[in-house]
Amino acid sequence: MFTLFIMMMERVGLIILLAFLLVNVSFFKKILLNRQLLSAKIKLIAIFATFAIISNFTGIVITDNQLLPGDFSTVLNADTSIANTRTLAIGVAGIIGGPFVGVGVGIIAGIHRVMQAGGTSLFYIVSSILVGCLAGYIGRNYIRLNKMPSTKKAFLLGTLMESIQMVFILFFSPTLEQGWLLVRFIAVPMILLNAIGTLIFITIISSTQKQEEQLRAVQTHDVLDLAAKTLPYFREGLTQESCGAVAKIIQKYTKVAAISMTDNHQILAHVGVGSDHHIPELDVMTSLSLDVLQTGHLTIARSKSAIGCSNPNCRLHAAIVIPLKSNDQIAGTLKMYFTDVNDLTHVEENMAEGLATIFSSQLELGEIEAQSKLLKDAEIKSLQAQVNPHFFFNAMNTIAALMRRDVTQSRQLLLQLSQYFRSNLQGARQTTITLEQELAHINAYLALEQARFPDRYTVSYDIEEGLESLAVPPFCLQVLVENAIRHAFHSRKTDNLIRVTMTRQGQTVRLCVRDNGFGINPEKYALLGQEPVPSVEGTGTALENLNKRLAGLFGPDSTLHFTTTAEGTRVTFKLPFERNSDTL
Structure with missing residues (x-):
């Protein structure tokens, strides 16, 4: 038994070595990031089925409780058995990829084990499928949470999977006595070493994932800082001066070989390697x-020929080209160049996608600011474009804090923050939007508030069917919901309810936002919506601004009406039943 233990350690070591090499390959990292996709699951089946087949071939042949020499076994005699790490590969496959992957690897590994034995011992197919299925259903919960089992749970899972295999060997051997003799000889070393192997395999993958998350968290912080520094220049539009400054800032933060920026026709800036021939004012040369200007899709080049530079001495061998968009139109490109193709990893790809969204939003903001000067309804636009700086900084601080413990949630909150400010930008361009867009803006705001104060507020909706495309002023409901959250409940931390209702009454729609807070101070009640009401939380202009917009757009009959008691406050107003023109 001790000799078998030592020999099994060599086999487990081989699988662990392959695992270590595998998790350091960017191809496998991409599969793990997308392991819920069918294509990724098929790739995982192929990878771990290969591991299982290698385990079958490198198993230790046993006959009459004696170990036979040899390091590679393609065919087994009817009276021989083999100790291997096949169950380790099947179990880890299920934990990582779920039931589909676990069963897929189990079928392939089981069939190969039966073929190895000349078509006998069919129970290995059943046992392998059972192990893969069980490991997959256990792994499904970890996939949903985007986590890996702890070391203790990984060890227990490895023990369970191999124990199932031992039960099948015991009861499905030619005789119960033969099964017992074989299990007694191989059970302890195989269960122990497969459990240790599972633990090490899962730990390697888990540690690699944590390193990736930490790297992404650092990059997210840098991207936010970069966005803050480039915003003033992008607001000026794509000019040689603004792009030159932006290119220098981006290269400083990203450490890439070169940064280049273009509009639709020519190079506006190029900083770094290749600046001797990638010269501003030249026509777009690659x-x-x-291609990116025509398709509008982010494109990656991993060779000098794919870049398409006509200069034979160009040292740039890889690139990410990011389309810069404004109002869904291609305004130009941002190019990140690399002198070594190995420097272009999936981390840089993810960062480039994030930069594309941020920079496009900044360009859009710049255009909106330029266009707003030409709008006749400048007063209404300026009221709509106001953004609460306290909310912005609170949201950024919340996201920064979450990066240390939950990168996935912080990434989702960044998307919600982007949605929130996109809605603000949209409100600066339009006098009305659809109710559906307004509700999306509210939900983005609530997601950020709930991250700061989990489960403190409950917001419910009661909206009559058919009002989704109703034309409403931007922020008309969001301002009221935000006002309730900030002022209605004081320091109360539970049972804070806000209800938004909308009902059609002929050719008008009645909108109501109600809370169960402590009511409004009588001294402030008469001033609400009429003039600024300063408070500790803000300047008190939001309700006044909203009232002015409602009156300017729909007349005095559409202004806000307040009803307040010690049990809560209700704010109502009416809008004409008109569908937003953008939906027609």
Whole structure:
């Protein structure tokens, strides 16, 4: 038994070595990031089925409780058995990829084990499928949470999977006596070493994932800082001066070989390697850039020929080309160049996608600011464009704090923050939007508030069917919901309810936002909506601004009406039943 234990350690070591090499390959990292996709699951089946087949071939042949020499076994005699790490590969496959992957690897590994034995011992197919299925259903919960089992749970799972295999060997051997003799000889070393192997395999993958998350958290912090520094320049639009400054800032933060920026026709800036021939004022010179300008899709080049530079001495061998969009139109490109193709990893790809969204939003903001000067309804636009700086900084601080413990949630909150400010930008361009867009804006705001104060507020909706495309002023409901959250409940931490209701009454729609807070101070009640009401939480202009917009757009009959008691406050107003023109 001790000799078998030592020999099994060599086999487990081989699988662990392959695991270590595998998790350091970017191809496998991408699969793990997308392991809920069918294509990723098929790739996982292929990878772990290969591991299982290698385990079958490198198993230790046993006959009459004697170990036979040899390091590679393709065919087994009817009276021989083999100790291997096949169950380890099947179990880890299920934990990582779920039931589909676990069963898929189990079928392939079981069939190969039966073929190895000349078509006998069919129970190995059943046992392998059972192990894969069980490991997959256990792993499904970890996939949903985007986590890996702890070391203790990984060890127990490895023990359970191999124990199932031992039960099948015991009861499905030619005789119960033969099964007992074999299990007694191999059970302890195989269960122990497969459990240790599962633990090490899962730990390697888990530690690699944590390193990736930490790297992404650092990059997210840098991207936010970068966005803050580039915003003033992007607001000026794509000019040689603004793009030159932006390119220098981006290269400083990203450490790439070169940064280049173009509009739809020419190079506006190029900083770093290749600046001797990628010269501003020249027409867009690479075929790669021209393709991105035509398709509007982020494109990656992993060779010098794919970049399409006509200069034979160009040292740039890889690139990410990011389309810069404004109002869904291609305004130009941002190019990140690399002198070594190995420097272009999936981390840089993810960062580039994030930069594309941020920079496009900044360009859009710049255009909106320029256009707003030409709008006749400048007063209404300026009221709509106001953004609460306290909310912005609170949201950023919340996201920064979450990066240390939950990168996935912080990434989702960044998307919600982007949605929130996109809605603000949209409100600065339009006098009305659809109710559906207004509710999306509210939900983005609530997601950020709930991250700061989990389960403190409950917001419910009662909206009559058919009002989704109703034309409403931007922020008309969001301001009221935010006002309730900030002022209605004081320091109360539970049972804070807000209800939004909308009902059609002929050719008008009645909108109501009600809370169960402590009511409004009588001294402030008469001033609400009429003039600024300063408070500790803000300037008190939000309700006044909303009232002015409602009156300016729909007349005095659409202004806010307040009803307050010690049990809560209700704010109502009416809008004409008109569908937003953008939906027609």
